[in-house]
Amino acid sequence: xxxxxxxxxxxxxxxxxxxxxxxxxxxxxxxxxxxxxxxxxxxxxxxxxxxxxxxxxxxxxxxxxxxxxxxxxxxxxxxxxxxxxxxxxxxxxxxxxxxxxxxxxxxxxxxxxxxxxxxxx
Amino acid sequence: xxxxxxxxxxxxxxxxxxxxxxxxxxxxxxxxxxxxxxxxxxxxxxxxxxxxxxxxxxxxxxxxxxxxxxxxxxxxxxxxxxxxxxxxxxxxxxxxxxxxxxxxxxxxxx
Numbered sequence: 001x002x003x004x005x006x007x008x009x010x011x012x013x014x015x016x017x018x019x020x021x022x023x024x025x026x027x028x029x030x031x032x033x034x035x036x037x038x039x040x041x042x043x044x045x046x047x048x049x050x051x052x053x054x055x056x057x058x059x060x061x062x063x064x065x066x067x068x069x070x071x072x073x074x075x076x077x078x079x080x081x082x083x084x085x086x087x088x089x090x091x092x093x094x095x096x097x098x099x100x101x102x103x104x105x106x107x108x109x110x111x112x113x114x115x116x117x118x119x120x121x
Numbered sequence: 122x123x124x125x126x127x128x129x130x131x132x133x134x135x136x137x138x139x140x141x142x143x144x145x146x147x148x149x150x151x152x153x154x155x156x157x158x159x160x161x162x163x164x165x166x167x168x169x170x171x172x173x174x175x176x177x178x179x180x181x182x183x184x185x186x187x188x189x190x191x192x193x194x195x196x197x198x199x200x201x202x203x204x205x206x207x208x209x210x211x212x213x214x215x216x217x218x219x220x221x222x223x224x225x226x227x228x229x230x231x
Contacts, residue, residue, distance in 0.1 A: 035220075037167075044124070044225035045159070045167065045210050050218060059218045062122050095166060100178075104218045107157035109178060111166035 002026050002110045004096045009115030016086050016119070022079040022096030022112055030074035033099035035108055036081050038092035038117075048094070049081065052104060064090075086119045093117075125150065125211055125223035132229040138199040141226045143211030144192060149221055151192035155214035158187060158196045161225075162207045170209075171196060198228070206230045 008020040020036070035050040049060045049070040058070050069082040079096055093116050097108035126144040133139040143150065143158075150156055156174045159167040169178050171187035174194065186197045194211055211223040 037222075044208075045161075045212075045222040046124075047212070047220040047222060050220075052218075057218065061219070100169070100172065105153075105155050105214055107155075107169055107172040107212065108159075108167075109169050111168075113166055 002028070002098060004098065004110055004112035006094065006096045006112045006115035009094060009117045011118045011120060012086055013121050014087060014119055017082070017084045018086065018117060020081040020083070020094055020096075020115060020117070022081075024077045024079070024098070026077075029077040031102055033102065033104050033106070034072060034079045035097045035099065036070060036079075037095045037097055037108070037111075038090075039095070039114070040089070040092040043092075046092075050099070050104070051079070053102065057104070083117070086117075088119050091117060091119045122215065122219065122221055125213060125221055127209075127211060127223040127226045129224070130227045130229065132231055133198075133201045134231045135201050135203065137201050138197060139201060139228065141196045141198075141209055141211075141228070143194040143196070143213075143223045145194075145213055145221070146192055149213040149215040150189065150194050150211075152216070153214045154189070156187065156189055156194040157212045158185075158194075159210045159212065160207050161210065167210065201230055203230050 003025040093114040100106035100109040158171040
């Protein structure tokens with residue numbers, strides 16, 4: 001059973017930066033695409049970014065492109081999200097999730113419990 | 122990258138069937154057979170219910186089924202049970218390894 005544990009969420013002022021981490025259990029981390037999905041308080045899910053197995057393919061939703069950077073360290077079985085120039089509207093629970101397959105077109109079958117990022121002065 | 126359109130809420134009585142629609146465009150729902158559905162109970166992470174429009178992951182009851190016609194995908198839940206009360210989200214591949222979710226639908230079991 002795969003487990004994903006996010007960390008790094010906290011209160012940060014507008015314009016600030018934050019780095020989220022997601023650590024995976026098991027030995028198959030390196031063979032799957034990974035994603036970040038966020039959920040603003042009382043709102044729906046929003047896909048944020050994904051990354052392929054070797055980290056060379058990275059994709060972002062328009063609202064975060066240029067401000068967020070997704071990365072991974074397969075040796076540490078960890079996924080990261082560097083968030084810069086944070087805005088009030090970035091306030092959300094951020095989920096780390098694993099793609100079901102290895103082609104980048106599969107759904108998300110394992111999710112962490114999320115980490116809360118609050119952007120406020 | 123506009124969110125897919127779902128009804129804000131649906132309801133049904135135990136044992137009945139309900140459907141939840143998910144409308145997109147030819148650039149997402151209509152263009153690919155990569156529509157998935159997620160169930161989310163309050164305070165919990167989403168759970169994958171349906172993928173590739175009609176497929177169910179192991180462990181998901183066959184009361185849950187999916188379909189698609191044109192730019193609209195549909196989740197059908199038959200034999201409603203109290204534990205089905207939750208939020209439901211559709212999600213579609215939108216090309217270039219990007220994804221778009223629907224706004225979510227709250228299911229109330231009366």
